[in-house]
Amino acid sequence: MASRSHDTSRLDNTLAVIRSLRDKGPVARVDLGTLNGISSATVTSISADLLQQGLISERPPDMPRPNERGRPKTLIQLAPEAACVICIKLSINELQLVVGDYAGQITHSEHHSIDTLGLSQEALVTLLKDKTAAVCDLALTRHRRLAGICLAVQGVVSSHSGTLIWSPALSFRNAPLAALLEAHFDCPVLLENDANCIASVLATQPAYADHPNLVVIMLGYGIGMSVLIDGKPFLGANGSAAEFGHSKYQPGGALCACGKRGCIEAYISDYALYRQASEVIELPAGDSAHPSESQMQALTQLALQGQPEAQRIFAEAGRALGYGLGNLLTLFNPDLVLITGSGVRGYPAMHDAMQTAIDEALVPELVGSTRIASCPWDRDMTCLGGIAMTLQATDQQILAG
Amino acid sequence: MASRSHDTSRLDNTLAVIRSLRDKGPVARVDLGTLNGISSATVTSISADLLQQGLISERPPDMPRPNERGRPKTLIQLAPEAACVICIKLSINELQLVVGDYAGQITHSEHHSIDTLGLSQEALVTLLKDKTAAVCDLALTRHRRLAGICLAVQGVVSSHSGTLIWSPALSFRNAPLAALLEAHFDCPVLLENDANCIASVLATQPAYADHPNLVVIMLGYGIGMSVLIDGKPFLGANGSAAEFGHSKYQPGGALCACGKRGCIEAYISDYALYRQASEVIELPAGDSAHPSESQMQALTQLALQGQPEAQRIFAEAGRALGYGLGNLLTLFNPDLVLITGSGVRGYPAMHDAMQTAIDEALVPELVGSTRIASCPWDRDMTCLGGIAMTLQATDQQILAG
DNA sequence: ATATTTATTTTAGCGACTAAATTAAATGTC
DNA sequence: GACATTTAATTTAGTCGCTAAAATAAATAT
Numbered sequence: 001m002a003s004r005s006h007d008t009s010r011l012d013n014t015l016a017v018i019r020s021l022r023d024k025g026p027v028a029r030v031d032l033g034t035l036n037g038i039s040s041a042t043v044t045s046i047s048a049d050l051l052q053q054g055l056i057s058e059r060p061p062d063m064p065r066p067n068e069r070g071r072p073k074t075l076i077q078l079a080p081e082a083a084c085v086i087c088i089k090l091s092i093n094e095l096q097l098v099v100g101d102y103a104g105q106i107t108h109s110e111h112h113s114i115d116t117l118g119l120s121q122e123a124l125v126t127l128l129k130d131k132t133a134a135v136c137d138l139a140l141t142r143h144r145r146l147a148g149i150c151l152a153v154q155g156v157v158s159s160h161s162g163t164l165i166w167s168p169a170l171s172f173r174n175a176p177l178a179a180l181l182e183a184h185f186d187c188p189v190l191l192e193n194d195a196n197c198i199a200s201v202l203a204t205q206p207a208y209a210d211h212p213n214l215v216v217i218m219l220g221y222g223i224g225m226s227v228l229i230d231g232k233p234f235l236g237a238n239g240s241a242a243e244f245g246h247s248k249y250q251p252g253g254a255l256c257a258c259g260k261r262g263c264i265e266a267y268i269s270d271y272a273l274y275r276q277a278s279e280v281i282e283l284p285a286g287d288s289a290h291p292s293e294s295q296m297q298a299l300t301q302l303a304l305q306g307q308p309e310a311q312r313i314f315a316e317a318g319r320a321l322g323y324g325l326g327n328l329l330t331l332f333n334p335d336l337v338l339i340t341g342s343g344v345r346g347y348p349a350m351h352d353a354m355q356t357a358i359d360e361a362l363v364p365e366l367v368g369s370t371r372i373a374s375c376p377w378d379r380d381m382t383c384l385g386g387i388a389m390t391l392q393a394t395d396q397q398i399l400a401g
Numbered sequence: 402m403a404s405r406s407h408d409t410s411r412l413d414n415t416l417a418v419i420r421s422l423r424d425k426g427p428v429a430r431v432d433l434g435t436l437n438g439i440s441s442a443t444v445t446s447i448s449a450d451l452l453q454q455g456l457i458s459e460r461p462p463d464m465p466r467p468n469e470r471g472r473p474k475t476l477i478q479l480a481p482e483a484a485c486v487i488c489i490k491l492s493i494n495e496l497q498l499v500v501g502d503y504a505g506q507i508t509h510s511e512h513h514s515i516d517t518l519g520l521s522q523e524a525l526v527t528l529l530k531d532k533t534a535a536v537c538d539l540a541l542t543r544h545r546r547l548a549g550i551c552l553a554v555q556g557v558v559s560s561h562s563g564t565l566i567w568s569p570a571l572s573f574r575n576a577p578l579a580a581l582l583e584a585h586f587d588c589p590v591l592l593e594n595d596a597n598c599i600a601s602v603l604a605t606q607p608a609y610a611d612h613p614n615l616v617v618i619m620l621g622y623g624i625g626m627s628v629l630i631d632g633k634p635f636l637g638a639n640g641s642a643a644e645f646g647h648s649k650y651q652p653g654g655a656l657c658a659c660g661k662r663g664c665i666e667a668y669i670s671d672y673a674l675y676r677q678a679s680e681v682i683e684l685p686a687g688d689s690a691h692p693s694e695s696q697m698q699a700l701t702q703l704a705l706q707g708q709p710e711a712q713r714i715f716a717e718a719g720r721a722l723g724y725g726l727g728n729l730l731t732l733f734n735p736d737l738v739l740i741t742g743s744g745v746r747g748y749p750a751m752h753d754a755m756q757t758a759i760d761e762a763l764v765p766e767l768v769g770s771t772r773i774a775s776c777p778w779d780r781d782m783t784c785l786g787g788i789a790m791t792l793q794a795t796d797q798q799i800l801a802g
Numbered sequence: 803a804t805a806t807t808t809a810t811t812t813t814a815g816c817g818a819c820t821a822a823a824t825t826a827a828a829t830g831t832c
Numbered sequence: 833g834a835c836a837t838t839t840a841a842t843t844t845a846g847t848c849g850c851t852a853a854a855a856t857a858a859a860t861a862t
Binding site: 013 | 849850851852857859861
C-alpha cells in the first residue's frame with residue numbers, strides 16, 4: 001500500500017549499474033547508460049562514488065584498437081576483492097563449499113563426502129560451522145569482507161524464515177538452519193532451494209533471457225522445480241518453492257520418499273527408476289535405495305542402448321513426467337520449461353512418452369506457446385546460482401559499507 | 402533490465418492517492434499522506450492538481466463534530482462524474498452490462514438472456530457493439546468520458562493480446578475480441594477472465610487483505626481459477642489465466658467439455674454433477690448438458706438433505722476437488738484458497754471428502770499454513786472486479802486528460 | 803597540423819520531495 | 833469573550849538526483 005517515501009532512484013540506479021557489471025563483465029560508462037536507461041552523466045557520478053568506495057576499478061579495453069575513431073572507452077569492472085560470499089551446497093551424501101568473489105566468480109571450491117542421513121541437526125550445524133569457518137579464513141585473506149553465506153539444499157525450504165522444512169538428504173525436519181548459522185557468522189545467511197539457484201543462473205544466460213516466465217525441472221535423486229516469474233523465483237506463502245515432484249500422478253500409486261503415494265517423484269527420480277529396474281534386470285550391486293552416480297549411469301546406458309525392460313521403465317517415467325508437465329502448463333503457462341539435473345542423461349529415453357502424455361492431456365489451445373527443452377547439467381551451477389542470489393541480496397549492504 | 406530514465410515519483414504518488422480514494426472513499430489529506438508514506442505537503446500539491454482537473458472534490462466530514470479539537474479535516478473524494486467504465490460480463494446464455502463511475506461504484510446494470518452458444522463471432526461482436534453503444538450513450542449523459550471497456554468472460558483468454566482463446570459460452574475460438582471492440586469505441590478495451598475479476602475484488606476486501614498470495618476457485622457451469630501473487634493476478638506467458646479446471650484428476654477419466662478426459666471440471670462442474678445425477682435420480686426436466694440455476698438448486702438440495710445417490714456424487718466431486726487442490730497447494734503454496742462461484746452452494750456436501758483427499762495427498766509439511774475457505778457468491782462481483790481493473794488500467798490516461 | 807569522432811566530465815537548471823514555519827479553523831479554559 | 837491549545841492544510845526554503853548541453857579529452861582520418 002505505502003509507496004516509497006521519497007526518491008530512491010540513486011540507489012536503484014547504483015544497484016542496476018553493479019548488476020550490469022556482474023552480468024556482463026567490464027563495461028564502459030556510455031554503455032552502462034544505454035543499458036540501464038540513464039544518462040552517462042549519471043553513470044559518471046555513480047561510478048565516481050563506487051571508485052571512491054573501492055567497489056569498482058577502471059581498466060583500458062582489451063583490444064588495443066580495433067580501428068575505431070574517437071576517444072577510446074574506459075571500461076569499469078567490479079573489484080573482485082571488494083567482498084566474497086560462501087555457498088554451501090548440501091545434497092545427499094555430499095557437501096560442497098564454494099567461495100565467490102564480488103564479481104560472482106568462483107575462486108575456491110571443495111567437496112566433502114559426508115553421511116548426511118546419519119547426521120543429527122546439531123552434528124550438521126557443527127559440521128557446517130567448522131567447514132565454513134575454515135573456508136572463511138581462507139577467503140578473507142583475499143577479500144575485504146564476507147558479504148553473506150548461502151546454504152543451498154535439495155528439498156523444501158522456507159526462504160523467508162530460513163527454515164529447512166524437509167530434505168531427502170537429512171533425517172530431521174523443520175530446522176532453522178539460517179538462524180543457527182547466522183548466530184556464528186557476522187553476515188546474512190540465506191537458505192535456498194537448489195533448483196531456485198539453478199534457475200536464477202539459467203535465467204541470466206543469453207539463450208533464455210527472453211523467457212521471463214521460466215520453469216526449471218531438476219531430475220536426479222529427487223525431483224526439484226523452480227518457477228521464475230518475470231525472472232524472479234516464485235515462492236509461495238511461506239517462502240517454500242513449488243514442489244513439482246510431489247504433485248500426483250497416480251492416486252494411491254507408487255510409494256514416494258515423502259511417505260505418500262503416487263507422487264511424480266516416485267516414478268521418475270533416480271531411486272524410483274533404480275528400484276523398478278533392479279527387480280527385473282541384473283544391475284551393479286549397491287544400495288538400490290540410494291543409487292550412486294555410476295549405478296545410474298549403467299542403468300541409463302541400458303535404456304539408451306535399447307534394453308527392453310529399461311526402455312519400458314524410462315518410457316513409463318516419461319509418461320509420468322509428461323502428465324505432470326501437463327498440469328504444470330495448465331496452471332503456470334510458462335514460456336519455457338527446461339529439464340536438467342543429473343537425471344537429464346536419461347531424458348532421451350523418456351522424451352517420446354512424455355510428449356505423448358502431454359498431447360493426451362491438453363488441448364492445443366491450453367498448451368499455448370510453451371517450449372520444452374532439456375539443458376546439460378553442470379555440478380557447479382547450483383553454487384554459481386547461490387553466489388549470484390547472495391550477492392544480489394547483499395548488494396545494498398555492501399554499498400552501505 | 403532498463404530502469405526508468407528519471408524520477409517518476411510524482412506520477413506514482415498521484416496514482417497512489419487516486420487508488421487510496423477509490424479503495425477507502427473520502428479521506429483527508431493528512432491521512433492520505435500517512436497511508437501512502439508521503440508528506441502532507443506533497444498531498445496538498447497533488448490534490449491541488451487533481452482539483453484543478455476536476456477529478457476530485459472537497460467536502461466537509463460526515464460527522465458534524467465528534468468532540469475533537471483542532472482544525473477539522475477536509476475530506477477529498479473522487480468525482481464520480483469524472484469518468485465511467487463499462488463492464489460486459491459474458492457467461493453461458495447471459496450477457497450483463499454494467500456502468501461504473503470514476504469511484505468504482507456501479508451506477509447502472511442490465512441483464513440480457515442470449516443464446517450465446519448459437520452466436521457466430523460476427524453476430525456476437527455486432528451484439529456487443531450495439532448493446533454497449535446504447536449503454537455508453539446513457540452513461541455519457543452523466544459522465545465526462547468513457548475511460549475504458551472491460552469484457553469479462555468465462556474461459557481462457559489472453560489478456561495481453563486481447564484474444565479470447567476458448568469459452569464454454571461460445572462455439573467459436575481464438576477471437577481477437579478486444580481489438581474488434583476497440584475499433585468501434587474510442588477507448589481501451591480489456592479482455593479479462595471472470596475469475597481474475599472476482600479475485601481482484603476479494604483481494605481488496607479487508608478480511609483477505611493480509612493474504613497477498615490468494616487462490617480463488619470458482620465453481621459453476623465451468624471451473625474458474627485465479628491466482629493472485631502479491632495482490633496481482635498471475636498471468637502465464639501469453640497472458641492467459643491458470644486453468645485449474647483442466648488440470649487432471651483421472652488419466653483417461655470422465656469426458657470434459659474441453660474434449661479431453663479426466664479433467665477436474667469433468668467431475669465437479671454443474672454439468673458434470675447433473676450428468677451423473679440424471680442417470681440415477683429423477684430430476685426436473687431440462688437440458689441436462691446445460692443445467693439451469695433452478696435445476697442445480699434442486700440437485701444441490703437433494704445432496705444437502707441427505708439423498709444417498711446425490712451425496713455420493715457430491716462426495717466424489719469433493720474428492721476430485723481435494724485432489725486438485727492438493728496439486729495446487731504443492732505447486733503454488735498460497736496463503737489462502739477461497740472457493741466461491743454459484744456452485745459454492747454445494748460446497749458443504751463436498752467438504753469432508755475434499756479434506757480427506759487433501760490429507761491423503763499431502764504430507765503436512767508440504768501443506769504449509771494454507772487456509773481453505775468458502776465465500777458467498779454475488780453475481781455483481783465479477784463486474785465490480787472488471788470495473789476496478791479497468792479503472793486501474795486507465796487511471797494514467799484519465800490523468801493525462 | 804587540423805578536422806572529425808567518440809567518451810567522459812562539468813555546468814546549469816529543473817522537478818519532486820521533505821522539514822519547518824506559517825496560516826487556518828476548530829475546541830477548551832478561565 | 834479573550835486567549836490558549838490542538839490539529840489540518842499551505843507556504844517556504846532547501847536538498848537530492850536527474851538530464852541536456854557545453855566543455856574537455858583522447859583517439860583516428862585527411
